[in-house]
Amino acid sequence: MTASSLIVAPSILAADFSRLADEARAVEGAADWLHVDVMDYHFVPNLTIGLPVVQSLRKATTLPFDCHLMIDDPRRWAVEYAEAGAYNVTFHAEAAEDPVALARDLHAAGSRAGLALDRDTLVEPYLDLLPHFDTLLIMTIKAGFGGQSFIPELLHKVRVARQHINAGHLQVRVEVDGGVADDTIEACAAAGADAFVAGTAVYGADDPAAAVRKLRALAERAIGPSAEPG
Ligand code: DX5
Ligand code: ZN
Secondary structure, three states: OOOHOEEEEEEHOOOHHHHHHHHHHHHOOOOOOOOEEEEEEEOOOOOOOOOOHHHHHHOOEEEOOOOOEEOOHHHOOOHHHHHHHOEEEEEOOOOOOOOOHHHHHHHOOOOEEEEEEOOOOOOOHHHHHHHHOOEEEEOOOOOOOOOOOOOOOHHHHHHHHHHHHHHHOOOEEEEOOOOOOOOOHHHHHHOOOEEEOOHHHHHHOOOOHHHHHHHHHHHHHHHHHHHHHO
């Protein structure tokens, strides 16, 4: 893992929904991905945005979209997000009947595939599936709402995944999502995460781009100079 390979992904869940295009552009040049939380009021108790919003927003920013589907039966919708131009489409292990088949469908549609684990889901049963995925999203809260408190115990799953990657068994990006902020991102990076979703910490700040840069600097510092490029 190198500092230059760290991904910071602001979550538009914390943005002003009446100005989504402006809010996306506000982090261009600072962020790596734009995290889009899709919730269906079934898999999680909240309802957010869906495919038409992603299709419209895709035209408004150059940032790659990291779509996080918190929906039942992701097979019904996931590929359409890939076809809408998402860079990465992540669905939940708890909701998918055949995660590997869906990962293949996403790759065939031209996107990367991510597997998400909610708060109460262990990582070990999914390690064998991860070679089929590009991204492992580990929730650091219970999925469903922004602005919740980070749960440090969940970083155990990040450490397990990172150990398997370091041992050469696995190549996957390890993304953390939920409560990631100035006071928690260093612990995430030290545990082995290399992609960081941040909603409130970015869009709750006066200057969202500066907030992204600060988060990145903190994460880089936490992984240490030995991991710096060059
Ligand atoms: C919650 C979402 C998160 C959310 C994070 O279920 O998956 O992406 O936007 O928001 P913060 O950073 O405010 O915890
Ligand atoms: Zn998310």
